[in-house]
Amino acid sequence: MRLKVFILLGILSSFILMLDVKADCTYIEKANLNEIAAMVKTNYEVIEEDITEEFVDPDTGEVSNIEAVKTSFKISIYNIVKDLYVVESNSLTKEEKYLFYEDTTDGVYSFVSEDIKNIIKYEYNIYSNLESCPGNILKTYNFLKPKINMYSQYSMCVGLEHVPYCKRYITEEVSVPEVSLRDEISKYVLEEKNEKEEDEEKIRIKEFIENNYIYIIVGVVVVSSITILSVVIIKKRSAL
Numbered sequence: 001m002r003l004k005v006f007i008l009l010g011i012l013s014s015f016i017l018m019l020d021v022k023a024d025c026t027y028i029e030k031a032n033l034n035e036i037a038a039m040v041k042t043n044y045e046v047i048e049e050d051i052t053e054e055f056v057d058p059d060t061g062e063v064s065n066i067e068a069v070k071t072s073f074k075i076s077i078y079n080i081v082k083d084l085y086v087v088e089s090n091s092l093t094k095e096e097k098y099l100f101y102e103d104t105t106d107g108v109y110s111f112v113s114e115d116i117k118n119i120i121k122y123e124y125n126i127y128s129n130l131e132s133c134p135g136n137i138l139k140t141y142n143f144l145k146p147k148i149n150m151y152s153q154y155s156m157c158v159g160l161e162h163v164p165y166c167k168r169y170i171t172e173e174v175s176v177p178e179v180s181l182r183d184e185i186s187k188y189v190l191e192e193k194n195e196k197e198e199d200e201e202k203i204r205i206k207e208f209i210e211n212n213y214i215y216i217i218v219g220v221v222v223v224s225s226i227t228i229l230s231v232v233i234i235k236k237r238s239a240l
Contacts, residue, residue, distance in 0.1 A: 025133035032083075037126045037138035039079040040086065044145060046169065047072045047112070073145055076110040077124070084138065085129045091121040100129070113145055119171055120145040144171040156182055163188050 051070045054063055077099065080086060086099040092115075099109050113120070122143045128136040146169040151157060157166035165174055165185055176184045209216065 025128075025130075025136065029130060029133055030136070033128050033130060033133060033136070033138055036079070036081055037084055040077065040084070040124070040126055040139065041079065042075065042077050042122065042124060042141075042143040045074040045076070047074050070114075071116050071148060072112050072114045073116075074110055074112050075122075075143075075145060076108055078108050080104050080107050080109060083128065083130045085127050087125045087127065089123040089125075091123070092118055115145070116148045119147050119173070146171045149174060151178075151181060154181070156185060160185060160189065 049070050051068055052065050053068050054065060077086060077088070080099060080101055080103075082101045085101075086109075088097040088099060089095070090097075101107065103109055122145065124139075124141055124143065125137060126139040128134065128138060149165075149167055149170045151174060152161070152166050152168040154166075157163070160166045161168065163185055165176055165181060165188070
């Protein structure tokens with residue numbers, strides 16, 4: 001009976017010891033996990049497809065088909081591997097999503113958002129999925145899904161897509177009210193023009209100096225020599 005108890009205790013001790021060994025996350029494992037977690041990133045791609053949709057004339061009630069462009073955003077999370085998993089949080093819906101390597105295609109998880117009216121902040125928490133380092137948080141970062149800027153469709157923005165108020169896709173709300181939009185665009189374009197002219201003037205001065213530096217140096221030496229000589233002569237006359 002005693003022998004059986006000792007054997008049982010030995011087996012239990014070995015099992016507990018094995019659990020302790022497995023639970024021990026080594027420095028090398030942590031460093032490796034941090035390295036692969038640093039490679040996880042998120043990006044988006046704008047998808048525009050031509051579609052045909054029904055249009056109902058509000059005056060006549062007549063239904064017709066019109067050609068339109070449907071815009072959506074394909075969001076992809078890259079470099080998800082078996083040793084980690086990702087928890088994605090959506091600021092708009094408050095939804096949480098757990099992403100494992102098995103949910104990906106060769107380490108890339110993608111989904112399509114058809115929301116073009118809201119800027120959505122996604123928070124990503126990267127966790128260890130390694131058996132010896134379970135649940136250790138490795139990295140946290142945010143990603144902003146853009147929305148379509150309604151101002152970009154105004155005629156005053158044609159040809160000025162680089163102006164912040166006219167950009168088609170934005171990740172920050174435009175703070176300019178509609179009534180002030182034209183004035184703000186004009187102000188931005190004027191400031192941009194003045195900055196460009198100043199930069200061009202600096203470039204012209206720099207090029208002039210580079211092309212004529214020898215003559216400039218000679219001129220400075222001559223002027224300096226004349227000045228020194230004049231001072232010496234004046235001092236000598238004063239001494240007399």
